[in-house]
Amino acid sequence: MKQKSVVSRRTFLKGAAATVATVSFGGTFFDFIFSGLSPAVAAENSTVELFRNACPRNCYDTCAILSTVQDGVLKKVVGDPASTYTRGTLCAKGFSYTRSVYSPDRIKYPMRQIGRGSGNWQRISWDEAYTEIAQNMLRLKREYGSTLPICLNKYSGNFDIMHYGIEGMLTSIGNTTRATGTPCWPAGIDAQTFDFGTIVCNDPEDIVNSKYLIIWGANPAWCSVHSMYFVKEAQQRGCKVVVIDPILTQTASKADLYIQIKSSTDGALALGMARYILDHNLYDGEWLAKNSKGAEEFFSYLKNNITLEWAAEKTGIPQHIIEMLAREYATTKPANIWIGYGMQRHTNGGQNVRAIDALAAITGNIGKSGGGAQYAQLETWGFKYHAMSQSKPANSGGKEDRAININNFGAEVLNAQDPPIKMLWIACRGPMTQDPETAVVKKAFEGMDLVVTADLYMTPTVEMSDIVLPVTTAFETPGVNVSYWHYWLSLNEQAIKPMYESKNDVTIAMELSAKLNELEQGSCTFPTSGDLQEWVGKEFSEGIYKQFGIQDWQELKKGPVKAKSGLIAWQDGKFRTPSGKYELWSAEAEKYGHFPLPVYVEEMQSTDKYPLRCITPHWKLSIHSQFQNLDWMAAVNNEPHIEIHPKVAAKYHIKDNDSVKMFNDIGYITLPAKITETVSPDVVAVYETWYKNKKFNVNYTVKAIPADMGKKATGAPGIAFHDNFVAIQKM
Amino acid sequence: MPNHTFDRITDLAKRYSLYSLFKQYYQGEWELARKAAATIQQYIPVNDNLSFQQDHQLDKAALFDYNRLFVGPGKLLASPYESAYRNAQGLVMQEETLFVRQFYLQAGIEVSNKNAFPDDHLGLEFEFICYLLAREGERLQADDSSTANHYAALYQEFCQQHILSWVYQHCDDILTHGRTSLCRDTAIALVRFLQTEEANFLSKEEFV
Numbered sequence: 005m006k007q008k009s010v011v012s013r014r015t016f017l018k019g020a021a022a023t024v025a026t027v028s029f030g031g032t033f034f035d036f037i038f039s040g041l042s043p044a045v046a047a048e049n050s051t052v053e054l055f056r057n058a059c060p061r062n063c064y065d066t067c068a069i070l071s072t073v074q075d076g077v078l079k080k081v082v083g084d085p086a087s088t089y090t091r092g093t094l095c096a097k098g099f100s101y102t103r104s105v106y107s108p109d110r111i112k113y114p115m116r117q118i119g120r121g122s123g124n125w126q127r128i129s130w131d132e133a134y135t136e137i138a139q140n141m142l143r144l145k146r147e148y149g150s151t152l153p154i155c156l157n158k159y160s161g162n163f164d165i166m167h168y169g170i171e172g173m174l175t176s177i178g179n180t181t182r183a184t185g186t187p188c189w190p191a192g193i194d195a196q197t198f199d200f201g202t203i204v205c206n207d208p209e210d211i212v213n214s215k216y217l218i219i220w221g222a223n224p225a226w227c228s229v230h231s232m233y234f235v236k237e238a239q240q241r242g243c244k245v246v247v248i249d250p251i252l253t254q255t256a257s258k259a260d261l262y263i264q265i266k267s268s269t270d271g272a273l274a275l276g277m278a279r280y281i282l283d284h285n286l287y288d289g290e291w292l293a294k295n296s297k298g299a300e301e302f303f304s305y306l307k308n309n310i311t312l313e314w315a316a317e318k319t320g321i322p323q324h325i326i327e328m329l330a331r332e333y334a335t336t337k338p339a340n341i342w343i344g345y346g347m348q349r350h351t352n353g354g355q356n357v358r359a360i361d362a363l364a365a366i367t368g369n370i371g372k373s374g375g376g377a378q379y380a381q382l383e384t385w386g387f388k389y390h391a392m393s394q395s396k397p398a399n400s401g402g403k404e405d406r407a408i409n410i411n412n413f414g415a416e417v418l419n420a421q422d423p424p425i426k427m428l429w430i431a432c433r434g435p436m437t438q439d440p441e442t443a444v445v446k447k448a449f450e451g452m453d454l455v456v457t458a459d460l461y462m463t464p465t466v467e468m469s470d471i472v473l474p475v476t477t478a479f480e481t482p483g484v485n486v487s488y489w490h491y492w493l494s495l496n497e498q499a500i501k502p503m504y505e506s507k508n509d510v511t512i513a514m515e516l517s518a519k520l521n522e523l524e525q526g527s528c529t530f531p532t533s534g535d536l537q538e539w540v541g542k543e544f545s546e547g548i549y550k551q552f553g554i555q556d557w558q559e560l561k562k563g564p565v566k567a568k569s570g571l572i573a574w575q576d577g578k579f580r581t582p583s584g585k586y587e588l589w590s591a592e593a594e595k596y597g598h599f600p601l602p603v604y605v606e607e608m609q610s611t612d613k614y615p616l617r618c619i620t621p622h623w624k625l626s627i628h629s630q631f632q633n634l635d636w637m638a639a640v641n642n643e644p645h646i647e648i649h650p651k652v653a654a655k656y657h658i659k660d661n662d663s664v665k666m667f668n669d670i671g672y673i674t675l676p677a678k679i680t681e682t683v684s685p686d687v688v689a690v691y692e693t694w695y696k697n698k699k700f701n702v703n704y705t706v707k708a709i710p711a712d713m714g715k716k717a718t719g720a721p722g723i724a725f726h727d728n729f730v731a732i733q734k735m
Numbered sequence: 736m737p738n739h740t741f742d743r744i745t746d747l748a749k750r751y752s753l754y755s756l757f758k759q760y761y762q763g764e765w766e767l768a769r770k771a772a773a774t775i776q777q778y779i780p781v782n783d784n785l786s787f788q789q790d791h792q793l794d795k796a797a798l799f800d801y802n803r804l805f806v807g808p809g810k811l812l813a814s815p816y817e818s819a820y821r822n823a824q825g826l827v828m829q830e831e832t833l834f835v836r837q838f839y840l841q842a843g844i845e846v847s848n849k850n851a852f853p854d855d856h857l858g859l860e861f862e863f864i865c866y867l868l869a870r871e872g873e874r875l876q877a878d879d880s881s882t883a884n885h886y887a888a889l890y891q892e893f894c895q896q897h898i899l900s901w902v903y904q905h906c907d908d909i910l911t912h913g914r915t916s917l918c919r920d921t922a923i924a925l926v927r928f929l930q931t932e933e934a935n936f937l938s939k940e941e942f943v
Contacts, residue, residue, distance in 0.1 A: 034751060036869035039762060040852065040859045044845040076850035077828050106828045111808040127763070127806050154762055331880040429923040462809040472808050502850045694811070 050075055055499035056084065056561065058485035059098055060167070060478050062160035062188075064208075064228035065090070066487035067098055068494040071479060074361045078105050078479055078500050083230075086563035089209060089490045095229045096624070097631045098639075104477060104634055105503065109461050109696070112472040112504035118453065121468055130505065133471055134519035139531070139589035140427060140454045141177060142524050148423035150401025151178035155425045159186065159411060161432030161630070164496060165543045166536070167509055169391030170431045170458075173513035175528035177520065178400030181425055182409035185418075188437070189380065190714025190722040192348035192635040195357035196379050197717045198590040199365070200573075201580025206340075207379035207491050207571035212237045213374030216336035218246045218329075220238075220360060221270060222344025224623040225254035232258070244336070246329065249346075250619060251647075251689055252682035264327070264684050265319040267617055267726060268346045268607035269575060271356035274363050275604055276315020277330035279306045281366060286334035287583045288368025295577055296365055296464065298589020298601065305601050318604075320684070334367045338374030346621055349725040351608050353514070354713025358593075358602035365586050371574040383570055384486040384493065386553065390542040391510055395529050409720040412708040413445030418451065430457040431509055434629040436464035437694045440706040440723055441670060458509055463694065466703070474506040481508040482540045484557070491567040493552050495540070496559035508536060596716050605712065607727075614668050614729035616652070616688050623691035633696040644700045645678040647689040647731070654677045656734055663735040666690070668728070671704030674735060688732065692725075705730055739906055744875050753928055754861050759860030760921060761815055765801040768921040769793055775924030797917040803820070804909055804918060806844040812906035812921075817855035820901035826851040838893055839863055842886075845924060860898060899933055902926075 057069040066630040068084035081101045085092035118124045123412045128136075131245055156174045174180045194201045209233040211217065224231040232706035236258070247256040248263045265273060281287050282303055292299040316323040333339050341364055348357050361377045369375030408416035408425075417425050428449070439445050449455055449468040457469040466472050480503065483496035483712050502508075504524040507515075517530035520553070543559045553568040554560070574586075581587045594600040595673045610617060625640060626632035646664050648656075659663055664677045666688065675690070683689045756771040804813040814825065821831040828850075835855040839845055844863060846854050867890040874883035902925065909922035 028811070034748065034869040034872040036865055038847070038866075039758075039862060040847060040856075041839070041844050041862050041866065042847045044840055044843050077833070103824070103826060108814055108825045109810050109818065109828060113808075115806075115808050118795065121804070123809070124795070125802045125806070126798060127802060320878055462807070474808075501848075534819060634846055635826070716827065716900045725788070 025382075029695035040084075040335055045278070051538075053499075055479075055497045056495055057081070057291070057478055057499060057565065058164075058211040058483070058494035058496040058564075059101075060162045060164045060178060060485050061097070061498065061630060062163060063627050064224070064487065064489035065095070065230045066163070066485055066490070066492070066494070067094055067230070068492060069094065069098065069101075071095045071499045071500050078102055084454060084494075084564060087494070088153075088566070089230055091230065091233060093230070096637070096673035097627065100631060100634050100636045101477070101479065103636050104417035104460070105479055105500070107235055107461070107634060109633065110503060110506070111459060111461060111466070111472055112506070113474060115472050117470055117472070119659045120203065120450065120470055123467070128471075130507070130515065131519075132684045133473060134436050134516050135523075136471065137454070137516060138523050140517040141520065142527060144453070145178065145401060145424055148426075150402075150423065151180050152402045152406055153181070153183035153423045153426040154182065154429065155408070155417065155420075155427065156429050156431075157183040157410065157433050157435055158429075158431040158626070159183075159410065159433050160188075161434070162478070162509075164478065164485055165387050165389070166483050166508075166540055168389055168433060169513050170429075171528055172394040173509075173516065174394040174429065175392075175396060176394040176513070176517060176528050179402030179405050181406040181408055181420065183413055184718075185410040185714065185720025185722075186717045186718050187411050187723050188725075189345045189348065190718040190720070191350075191354035191711035192343060192345060192357045192379050192713075193717045194458075194713035194715065195348070196361060196377075198593040199358055199581075199587055199602075200721045202382070202717075204570075204573035205381045205385055205489065206373070206376045206573050208378070208489055209234055210373055210572065211235060212241060214238050214243050214340035215374060216244050216246075216333055216339035218248060218333065218341045218352060219255055219259070220248045220341055220343050222342050223249070223251075223253040223255045223346070223621065225258060226343075227622050228701045229434075231489075239445075246368070250684045250687050254624070259397070261329075263321055263325060266607075266684065267619055267687050268347075268350040269354060271352060271359040271602070271604050273326065274356070274359035275306065275310045275602075276312050276319070276326045277333065278302075278359070278363055278366060279310045279315070279364075280312060280330035281334045282306050284331070284334075286331070287366040287611065288527065291368030291370075292366060295370070295579070295586050295723045297581075297583045297585040299366070300523065302362060302366075302588040302601055303665075305603060309650045311604070320686075333363065337369070338352070338371050338372045338524070339364075339367065340375055340378065341369075342378045344621070349711060349722065350727050351709060351712055351724045352605035353564055353722070353724065355598070355602060355605040359604070362588055362602045365435070365588065368372050370586060371572065371577055373572050376575075380488045381491075381573070382488060384491055384567055385488075386545055386547045386551070387484075387543045388545045391513075391539060397526055397529050400527070407719055410709065411440070411720055411723045412440050414441055414446070414448040415708065417448035426453040428455045430455065430459075430465055430469070433591025434459075434463050434465045434694065436468055437629050437701050437703065438692075440703050440708040442701055442703050443671065444708075451735065458512065460506075461696070463629060473512060474504060475503045475510050475512075475604055476506045479491050479646075480520065482537045484540050484543055484560075491571055492564045493560065493567070494564040497561065498537070500580065506577055510536060510539060516730055551591060592716070596713070598713065608709075608724070608729070610686075614731050616732060617686060617704075617726065618666065618705065618730045618731055619687050619689050619726040620692040620706065623687060623693040627694040628692070629694035632693045642695060644675050644693070644695060644698070644702075646675050646734070647678050647683045648686040649678050649683050650679050650681060651685050652688070653677065656732055658732070658734045663733050665733045666705065666730050667733070668705050668730045672723065673700060673702065673704050675700060688730070736914065738881070740875055740878075743889045744778035745874055747868055747875070749870045750932070751865060751872065753863050754868060755864060757928075758858055758861035761805070761856070762829055763806075763858070766793055767797060768797070768801070768917045772917070772920040772924045775928055792915065792917060797915045800913055800915040804913060810920065813905055815857040815905065816853055817857070817860065817897060817901050818853065820904050827855075831855065835860065835897060838897065840892060842867065842889055855897075857902065860893075864893065864898070894929075894932060899929065902929060
């Protein structure tokens with residue numbers, strides 16, 4: 005491992021034996037007391053056990069996992085064959101879980117940093133951590149008359165249902181400030197909420213019944229690998245697969261047809277297709293009459309405002325391809341569209357999703373096996389949220405929780421007044437790498453009295469914290485998981501002991517509550533003890549039991565189960581819109597400041613100064629800031645790149661692997677170029693992820709520009725991550 | 736008690752006390768570094784090629800240094816786990832850790848909170864050595880030289896198979912990344928002490 009030793013060994017050995025005799029000695033003999041070791045209990049036979057786990061990451065697949073544990077050590081993880089979605093395999097990220105649990109980089113103990121960002125850390129006991137945190141909470145409450153100066157920023161690092169106990173912990177101390185919203189998918193959620201009433205997708209296993217499938221702005225070959233089985237199976241059964249994306253993705257490489265579209269113009273393509281479908285009487289008038297509201301207005305809009313020529317011009321797609329796509333989509337039944345999250349991260353993203361939804365509606369593909377406009381579903385999330393549902397202590401001040409926009413977190417923290425925000429609790433989140441406008445986020449952190457972060461690894465967010473609390477991995481704690489895509493329910497069993505001094509976030513809440521009550525009786529309502537397994541059981545509702553056809557949650561120890569009904573979205577034709585119909589015309593949309601119809605909203609344009617759109621899609625070896633830091637991932641790739649089309653590269657005289665500075669008015673990154681025709685000439689692509697020990701952070705250049713939608717369903721609009729305009733320069 | 740047994744016990748007790756200091760140091764009692772370094776000075780030749788400062792501040796800087804090297808929360812700059820050096824990717828709880836567990840078991844010992852704390856932490860490995868040396872001493876005092884020799888052999892085997900296979904590299908890392916004389920000199924002291932142990936093994940082999 006090491007080439008050169010600073011310790012010269014052999015030269016010293018010559019005289020060493022003689023040296024020993026010169027050591028003076030006056031201590032006691034052999035006063036041995038065990039501290040970390042102890043006499044072994046009777047030698048056990050080696051045991052191999054299997055546990056059921058669930059991947060809790062913010063990912064479509066939420067895999068059911070089978071874990072092999074030998075003598076208390078996690079040896080192997082595989083996909084659980086009992087799930088017909090996971091089908092016995094994991095993705096590269098999932099297979100690396102043994103590396104995550106046993107990574108040498110795990111945070112092992114609670115620690116306190118003396119000087120935020122100084123790197124000067126002190127190990128403290130859990131009790132010291134709780135004391136310091138509790139004292140600060142109580143002091144802030146005294147000083148400001150409420151606990152509103154305490155702000156929680158928690159989101160998608162762990163989607164285990166019991167992890168909502170973190171929100172419960174904050175509730176249990178009083179009214180607090182909450183980073184509200186979701187960064188990555190709200191525009192699409194609102195779009196479907198206006199159209200359908202909420203988000204519901206077909207069971208992805210139903211894709212096999214599609215005869216035509218458009219994967220629009222999604223890259224399941226990287227981001228939902230288990231869905232690819234169903235895509236391939238559909239293809240083998242005669243389904244034509246079309247991928248529409250500004251990037252020729254790995255998914256696109258498996259498609260029958262790949263269409264490279266100018267980023268953010270998806271709505272123009274959808275509306276162009278709709279116009280063609282209208283002009284050629286390929287729409288399903290019967291379905292529209294029975295199930296929709298506003299078809300006439302929509303068709304009138306198409307006739308008056310949309311032409312195929314315009315759509316071709318806008319999208320960069322030849323008109324005859326749009327016509328072919330429209331004809332094939334409208335005439336092949338059933339036809340399915342998978343609407344990805346990438347294409348809605350724009351200032352017109354929600355409108356674009358509505359336009360695509362409209363295609364599915366006018367062709368009568370909604371409510372049908374093999375059809376649909378798939379975005380996501382939260383139908384299987386009807387838990388009790390027992391850990392989350394805490395009451396507020398009496399007389400703790402303030403009227404209600406204060407919501408600040410998670411998608412402009414830094415600025416909102418800095419702007420909060422009456423009272424200001426003085427303490428942050430960060431869990432399941434990495435704002436310092438994942439939020440836009442990193443410099444502003446950092447400034448917000450700098451203004452705090454106390455920043456507490458619960459995490460697994462040292463991240464740039466932990467670097468900016470005062471106290472770090474080591475948390476458990478999914479294998480070290482019980483839980484329960486469902487997906488926002490498929491319809492399986494998986495128990496997560498505790499497979500191994502928590503490593504080092506790590507604790508589950510709910511245990512942390514219980515113990516902190518004990519400390520708060522010790523310092524000020526009645527200051528926290530969170531239960532101070534409880535068995536985590538029992539708490540998992542308490543998350544289950546009658547609705548969940550009924551939906552999944554089980555009597556008791558413990559049945560899940562035998563394996564994951566799939567929902568018994570509701571697998572085809574909107575099959576009953578009962579839409580959850582105000583009219584109960586599919587709403588091409590949505591008064592609700594209008595109420596939220598949008599056009600009532602799915603019209604085209606102009607995409608954001610580049611400027612002379614910043615002529616290129618930088619899109620920052622998900623990376624195959626990570627999910628946001630997770631996984632890329634592990635050894636196996638680093639072994640595959642440990643270097644971010646900027647992907648540039650050859651024409652663009654030629655213009656800037658950039659060759660493969662040249663160092664390129666990508667910048668705009670808020671920041672820059674420098675990274676090697678990868679010249680590739682897989683990206684369209686109007687964009688450069690840099691995959692968003694966190695590499696440990698690298699100064700790379702793609703969000704240095706991303707502004708907190710809101711997407712058009714998201715406020716209605718999630719409380720805040722999303723971020724237009726892909727409306728990031730930059731300039732590049734060869735270094 | 737024959738003289739040579741008395742000498743052996745005396746020598747053993749000295750080595751035991753040193754291991755005990757290093758054990759405590761690695762188990763978190765970083766304040767013992769100064770004592771360890773001071774005690775070990777007598778192992779340091781006057782013209783040592785490693786610069787030994789002798790000016791050991793027990794201050795916050797030393798504590799922060801200690802934590803950066805051995806505790807966290809960041810990537811450990813001189814990981815105190817054997818597997819950090821012997822496992823290809825430095826992961827804990829792999830076969831390298833389990834070999835150490837097997838060795839402990841041979842002597843009827845295990846980690847108290849097994850599977851929560853990796854068996855191959857240097858503080859635990861030194862504790863194991865302390866245990867072996869204490870048992871050796873105890874058997875010697877009881878005139879049971881055969882059992883005492885058994886423990887001595889176990890110690891030598893453990894030291895050669897495990898400690899000497901990685902702790903020099905670990906100390907290299909301390910000297911590369913350590914910022915304070917306290918942590919650096921403790922590493923020098925540890926190296927020099929282990930070298931005398933290694934030399935003793937060699938001289939014993941020559942004698943045989």
